[in-house]
Amino acid sequence: MLSEFLLAEMNRLGTQDALPLHRQLYEALRRAMLDGKLGAGERLPSSRDLAEDLSLSRNTVVAAINQLSVEGYLASRVGSGTYVNDNVPRAAPSRGARHGGQPATLQAGRLSTRGIALSTTFCATELEVQPFTPGMVDFSAFPVAL
Structure with a gap:
């Protein structure tokens, strides 16, 4: 379900702008969080699973996830995974x-x-x-x- 939304959003972004793939994925994940498709505390799939589902390089997925983590949208827990932050930055x-x-x-x-x-x-x-x-x-x- 999440992968389908991300692919649709990335496809929309790719046709509108010539954004690099990691930026398209970043925007799609960010939109999913702001729209409530990914709720606070929800666990993201692993970068390997996400890369496989979206047919992207793992480096592309990791770049998008790292940027979202730096901006405070995601929180990583060692040995547990990456989760949507409880206090996602507002618009x-x-x-x-x-x-x-x-x-x-x-x-x-x-x-x-x-x-x-x-x-x-x-x-x-x-x-x-x-x-x-x-x-x-x-x-x-x-x-x-x-």
């Missing part, structure tokens, strides 16, 4: 809830063109990976009003 807040609850357009009035461009791009609170995200600047704590 990102809406874009208008940035900068202390005020929309960016209201506070961007006195900024330079570069400042407006930076303040209207994604901040770290809107990303699925929040800490130490390369290439993304977090302006949520910047005193824009000053």
